[in-house]
Amino acid sequence: MVAADGDRGAGVTVRGYFNEDLSPAELEHRTRVADDLTADVRRLVSATVLTDTDDDSVAEARRHIAAATAALQRRTLDSDHFGIRYNSDGSRRHWGNAMVGRRNPIAPPMVLHHDAERTWAEFELGAQYEGPGGLVHGGVLACVLDQVLGSAAEHAGAPGMTGTLTIRYRRATPLGPVRAEGRLDRVEGIKSYATGSVSTADGVTVEAEGVFILPRWARAADGDIRTAGGDA
């Protein structure tokens, strides 16, 4: 495994990977704490968008939020990002990820499932993801598809950074439950080609194609990161 933010030699620096061996009990504990906290903050974000209460109640809420922020900041990570934290057995935590991070209230969250052919997630895009009135923001849908297609490529053993993502918005996507899915279509050397879609109960609303490229620094990493195991 590569070292945290380490120099890989030959000038190759990999940011954002932290070896942090956690026991199963500690990992289970941290997972529960993270899930509860993140769910609370997600409710707060949604309530912020949808509140129609009086000024005194807003002022009261703001005092509580300031106190909650101060409590969380009593001790913080040594880095300015969560990164990819991994155990030596290869299991990884992407808890800061904007789409799937379990410690990130910005993430919808999408829980990804995989089978031999596809990666998919079924989840809710609520009021905080609005673009046009009552509809999901197109950039959010691009984010969702970036993640699902990228994860499909990664899960199929051909990970890469997004080189090109092409999105076709076929119909508007109403806020509410959606399904996103992606699959790896083919691999050409360091480039993985994936396709996928977002759909609602009424059918496909968005289609996407992505080219995911194994970056130079990962090619130099002797497959260390590429061969890492599953997510926690």
Ligand SMILES: CCCCCCCC/C=C\CCCCCCCC(=O)SCCNC(=O)CCNC(=O)[C@H](O)C(C)(C)COP(=O)(O)OP(=O)(O)OC[C@H]1O[C@@H](n2cnc3c(N)ncnc32)[C@H](O)[C@@H]1OP(=O)(O)O
């Ligand atoms: C185990 C290893 C892990 C590897 C890393 C995986 C990380 C992800 C893992 C898991 C994914 C989970 C899901 C994640 C989902 C979200 C992903 C994101 O949000 S990623 C952030 C947004 N994307 C960027 O920030 C990229 C910024 N761009 C770059 O870093 C480089 O430009 C990069 C890596 C795309 C290519 O740079 P070069 O230096 O490695 O490669 P050169 O030598 O320039 O090009 C190689 C080949 O690729 C083509 N190419 C280059 N850029 C292209 C592009 N944008 N589109 C299409 N082809 C491109 C070139 O024409 C060349 O092709 P020819 O060999 O000549 O056939």
